[in-house]
Amino acid sequence: LARRWGSVVIDDDPYGMLRFEGEHLPTLRELGAGDPLVFSVRTFSKILAPGLRVGWLDTVPELRQLLINAKQTMDTCTNMPAQRLLTGYLTGGHLEKHLATQREQYRRRKGAMQEALGEHLGDIATWTDPHGGFFLWVTLHNGVDTEQLFEVALAEGVAFIPGPAFSPAGRFHDALRLCFASTAPERTKEGVTRLRRAIDQTAAASAGSRG
Ligand SMILES: Cc1ncc(COP(=O)(O)O)c(C=O)c1O
Incomplete structure (x- = not known):
């Protein structure tokens, strides 16, 4: 349907990584089989701290610049100190x-x-x-x-x-x-x-x- 209408499917998924039982369920992005019109919006708000105000997008690299531009028109950019803090946390291997x-x-x-x-x-x-x-x-x-x-x-x-x-x-x-x-x-x-x-x-x- 999205392809027919040239529309994007945005999977707003704050809880996917907090599944605590049952079998693995595919994300919409996994079901979209690499289609760039299907992407996931994710957040650290539910898994670490809402005050960080940092999230991320699961999408194809080709959409990166377009999405950065879209974000810039909304709020210039996501808070840098919080992004750096998270980079340290993630590269330190603490998330899992x-x-x-x-x-x-x-x-x-x-x-x-x-x-x-x-x-x-x-x-x-x-x-x-x-x-x-x-x-x-x-x-x-x-x-x-x-x-x-x-x-x-x-x-x-x-x-x-x-x-x-x-x-x-x-x-x-x-x-x-x-x-x-x-x-x-x-x-x-x-x-x-x-x-x-x-x-x-x-x-x-x-x-x-x-x-
Ligand atoms: C459906 C949904 N998506 C995303 C979020 C998190 O949003 P943010 O990353 O802006 O804190 C929430 C938080 O309440 C939510 O309910």
């Missing part, structure tokens, strides 16, 4: 060890969140079992609207992204996205306990307003 540690930690944190959900939300919700990334997609089966739930959960000290934020058509009012990556298991457990409290309060409030 760091990624291995991170992957293991995220795998454990995902498991901890799923366990807490099983304990506290097992009767009213189902959730995904991702092989990578930072998030679980939780679907509520008790009629609670996750946009209404959001304010109540914030008051309990828990945040999530309500499902409709992921749908241009405003679907997924019964769903929410939870991040397991940045929280240690004990805190996750506490967060899920509070989330359950917020869900019960929201359900009671909407039952009250119905009659």
